[in-house]
Each structure stands twice: as structure tokens, then as C-alpha cells.
Amino acid sequence: MTSAHRAGIVGAMYGRNFRMELAGAGFLAGALALVLAGAPTGAFAETRGYVISMVHTATYANTDTCPDGYNGSLADLKVRRLVRRGFSEEEAIAILANGGVDRDGNRVALRELPELDGIEVNPGNVPVLVSDPRIHTAYGRYAYGFNLNGRVEPDAFENPDSGERGVDNQMWRALGCFEVYQVRRPVRPYNEDIAWDTALDAMPAWLMSITGDDLDGDGEVTVTFDRGLNVAMRDARGGVLSGATYVVDPDPRSHSVFEGRIDNGVLTIEPGDFSIQGESQFYALLRFTGTRLWLRMAEDGSASGIIGGYQPWRDYFHYLAIRGEENAQVDLAGVYYAMRRLADGVPDPETGENSAISAAYFLEAVPAFHATLSGEVVAESVGPGPLLSGPAVQENVTLDPE
Structure with missing residues (x-):
């Protein structure tokens, strides 16, 4: 059994106790790995690790969301x-x-089902064979997301939490009037809730790390996203276990690095490209250009907030098409045409048609150790983590933490 296997097994079994088992032996090698990765190298630089416990579309159902009607x-x-x-x-x-x-x-x-050369074809595969049903799209004052284009346009949204104006979230416009998306957190869209809950037990975990000189104070940091080689570990409540250990996948396709800052306990990043490999039945690939991040760092070591940017709109449509209309609970052709019509980023150089759509996702993360294939600790788990995390939050919304 390799040291990497031992790291994953011991960390998963003993959580925070893993720090005592491996940190001493891996400290020098871990520090060297951080230097080679381009992390800050101040005398007191530290790296904290996280595992993503939840990702889903940033919904904000309100009374003024669908003034023209609902898609049902x-x-x-x-x-x-x-x-x-x-x-x-x-x-x-x-x-x-x-x-x-x-x-x-x-x-x-x-x-x-429409026909192509006399053969029935699923509209998820060839949506252009169905005429545009002109689904109702979302409006209203509020929606989560970011001002991606730097302008405050008359029909742009306002972030209900931060108050940021000029929020661009055209994906919410396309989806927001279907009943399945007419929810607010901690309730999640049914189709994404089922997909994520399933993916947690089958998909390699998504990881995040933050490196800086003083992660408890204000200052510049480096934020890194990677995919793990092992799946997320559950806790006794069905959420994601805090303090488990994950071996970082060296595949560069899921490696994204951003410069950022922590101010008053809020983490933000400079815009850049984000990409991480997923699995079919969930997002096969989650990627953005002009990526923004807004995470509030909690005292228990967890983090929660929003990630977003310009997402290739066909990526999300592909996710819905795989689910099918029965499970996605949307009109696939309607969503296809709406996203194509509302797309507002990354124009195709040949056709001029926008290939990406402004989007935002809720993101939650809990503390976790990160290790290399050789067993070197490159990120520490700090804090006990939340009582409820990931899928357990919605299932236990009435649970009194006392």
C-alpha cells in the first residue's frame, strides 16, 4: 500500500487526527510542494484545504420574478x-x-418526439427539430451573481445579499420561471439536488485551497481549485465530513489558480478561467471565463458563497438533456432556445453568436486535508466544520443545533 493510499484511508477514518499522524513527516516536502506550485512563500504562509460540499444554481424566487407567467x-x-x-x-x-x-x-x-428522416429523435439530442415554444423568462429586481461586464444596465439584477448592482445572470432568466427552480436556499432545485447527492458518492471530490500569510486576517491570498482522486466522505448526518483527507489529482484539466483577497472575512478573487472535471449525470464539466468568487469564511472553518462567470451555455443544457425532461422537469427545447437567445458572453469568432451565458452557483466547502500522491500534506484542515453540510442541510433545516 502506498503512502498516498495510507494518507487517504487514515485521513478518512480519523479526520482531524490525521494531522498528527502525517504533518510532521510531510512538513518539509509539503512546504517544497507549495513553493513549486507558486504559492506565497512568506515566513508565516499557510495553506488551508477544503472539500466542496455543495454546488447548485443560485436561485432567488421572488414575487416579481415571473411577471409574464410561469412555465409550471x-x-x-x-x-x-x-x-x-x-x-x-x-x-x-x-x-x-x-x-x-x-x-x-x-x-x-x-x-x-420530433422526427428526423422518419426516425423519432429526443429533443435533448436535437432540440432545433422542435419549434421555439418561447418559454417565460425571469425578471425582477434581485438575483445572485456578479457584475461581469462592468456596467449597470436598466434590466440588470441586484445581489440581494451584497447589494451589488448590475448583476449579470442570464442563466437565471432562462431557468427561473420553471417550478423546479422557484426555490430559495437552503432548498435546492430538485434536479440538481438529486444529481449532486448521487455524484458525491461516485465522483472524485472537488477541492479548494487558500494560501496566505494570515488567513485569519485581511490580506492577499492565492486560491486554488483541484479535483481529488477519492470521493467525498460522508458524515453521520449524510453531509460531507470535515477533516477528511483527499489526494489531489495532478491532472491540469481540473487545476485553476487565482489571486485573491480576504477582507472582513470575505474571500474574493481576480477574474480568470475556471475549469473542473465532473461526471455524467451531474455536470460533466464546470467551467467559466471571467470567473468571480465571493465566499464568507466562517469561524468553524467552513466557507460559503457564490462562484460564477460566463459559462458555455451548452454545458448546462447538456446536463439537463442527460437528465431528460422527466427528471430535469423543464421544457428542453424551450431552455435551449432561451439560453441561446439570452447568451451574453464569449462570441464565436466566425458567427458572432454568444457561446457563453452569465451564471452563478451557490458553493459551500468544509475543512479538509490535501495530500499529494506521495503522501505529502500540502493543505491543512482548520476548524471543526459545520454541524450540517452538503445534502444534510436541506434534509435537516429544522434541526436545532443546540
């Missing part, structure tokens, strides 16, 4: 499909209530 739930989508096929709305509702059987006892297909 999955049941509403099915009713509209049947109406387009010639049934009255009353007949469509009756068919759905009767398990897809009409009043004459005939089973009615609830799917609506």
Missing part, C-alpha cells in the same frame, strides 16, 4: 404537449389523472 411543473409541461396534439386542456388533465389513458381506454403517449 412537469405536469403542466405534459398538459401543454397533449394540447398541442389536439386534446382540450380538460381532456389532457383527465388523461394525466388516469395514468395516461383517455376516456375510451386508449393509452396516450405522453412523450413528444
Whole structure:
């Protein structure tokens, strides 16, 4: 068994006690690794490690979000499909209530698949075969995100927490009027909640580290994102365990480094490119250009806030298409056309069509050790972490921490 394997197993089993087991032996090698990685090298520089416990679309459902109407739930989508096929709305509702059987006892297909050369094609694969249903899109005063273009436009949002104006979040416009996205944290969109909860037990963990001279005070820092080689560890409540150890994947495809600052307990970064490999059924790839980050550092060692930027809009559509309309609970063709129409970043050099859309995601992280393949500790877990984290937050929203 290699030292890397021992590091992962011992850290996962004993959490914060792993620091005592390996830190002494790996200190010099870990410090050298940090220098080679380009981290700050001040006399008192330290690196704290984290594992991402939750990522999901930054929703903000409000009374003024959908002034023109809502796109409804999955049941509403099915009713509209049947109406387009010639049934009255009353007949469509009756068919759905009767398990897809009409009043004459005939089973009615609830799917609506376009044809290509006489072959039925899923709209998730070829959405342009379906005419644009012109779904309702979100407006309103508030939405989470960042002012990515530096302008305060009349229809831009305002961040409800920070008060930042000129917030660009066109992805929220495209998604916000579907019932599944009409939620506020700690409640998460159903489709993303299921996908993330599943991914935690199958996908290599997503990691973050912060390096600086005084991480408890204000000052410049370096923020690094990587993917782990082991999956996230659960705690007894079903959340993500604080103090576990993760071996950092050296694959550069999931390595992103940003210069940043901590001011009054809030971490921000200078804009740059972000990319991390995921897994199918969740985000196969999460990436942004012009990436922004706003995280509040908690006393228990955890961090929570928002990450965002210009995301290739087809990346998110691909995630929805994999889920399918039944699980995603959206009109796939409607989302495709809306995202294409609302995309506001990274124009294609040949067509001029925007290939990316402004987007924002809630991000939460808990303390974790990071180690190299050789077992060297390169980031320390600091703090006990929160009582509830990741999927456990929504499932235990009424739990009294006392």
C-alpha cells in the first residue's frame, strides 16, 4: 500500500487526527510542494484545504420574478404537449389523472418526439427539430451573481445579499420561471439536488485551497481549485465530513489558480478561467471565463458563497438533456432556445453568436486535508466544520443545533 493510499484511508477514518499522524513527516516536502506550485512563500504562509460540499444554481424566487407567467411543473409541461396534439386542456388533465389513458381506454403517449428522416429523435439530442415554444423568462429586481461586464444596465439584477448592482445572470432568466427552480436556499432545485447527492458518492471530490500569510486576517491570498482522486466522505448526518483527507489529482484539466483577497472575512478573487472535471449525470464539466468568487469564511472553518462567470451555455443544457425532461422537469427545447437567445458572453469568432451565458452557483466547502500522491500534506484542515453540510442541510433545516 502506498503512502498516498495510507494518507487517504487514515485521513478518512480519523479526520482531524490525521494531522498528527502525517504533518510532521510531510512538513518539509509539503512546504517544497507549495513553493513549486507558486504559492506565497512568506515566513508565516499557510495553506488551508477544503472539500466542496455543495454546488447548485443560485436561485432567488421572488414575487416579481415571473411577471409574464410561469412555465409550471412537469405536469403542466405534459398538459401543454397533449394540447398541442389536439386534446382540450380538460381532456389532457383527465388523461394525466388516469395514468395516461383517455376516456375510451386508449393509452396516450405522453412523450413528444420530433422526427428526423422518419426516425423519432429526443429533443435533448436535437432540440432545433422542435419549434421555439418561447418559454417565460425571469425578471425582477434581485438575483445572485456578479457584475461581469462592468456596467449597470436598466434590466440588470441586484445581489440581494451584497447589494451589488448590475448583476449579470442570464442563466437565471432562462431557468427561473420553471417550478423546479422557484426555490430559495437552503432548498435546492430538485434536479440538481438529486444529481449532486448521487455524484458525491461516485465522483472524485472537488477541492479548494487558500494560501496566505494570515488567513485569519485581511490580506492577499492565492486560491486554488483541484479535483481529488477519492470521493467525498460522508458524515453521520449524510453531509460531507470535515477533516477528511483527499489526494489531489495532478491532472491540469481540473487545476485553476487565482489571486485573491480576504477582507472582513470575505474571500474574493481576480477574474480568470475556471475549469473542473465532473461526471455524467451531474455536470460533466464546470467551467467559466471571467470567473468571480465571493465566499464568507466562517469561524468553524467552513466557507460559503457564490462562484460564477460566463459559462458555455451548452454545458448546462447538456446536463439537463442527460437528465431528460422527466427528471430535469423543464421544457428542453424551450431552455435551449432561451439560453441561446439570452447568451451574453464569449462570441464565436466566425458567427458572432454568444457561446457563453452569465451564471452563478451557490458553493459551500468544509475543512479538509490535501495530500499529494506521495503522501505529502500540502493543505491543512482548520476548524471543526459545520454541524450540517452538503445534502444534510436541506434534509435537516429544522434541526436545532443546540
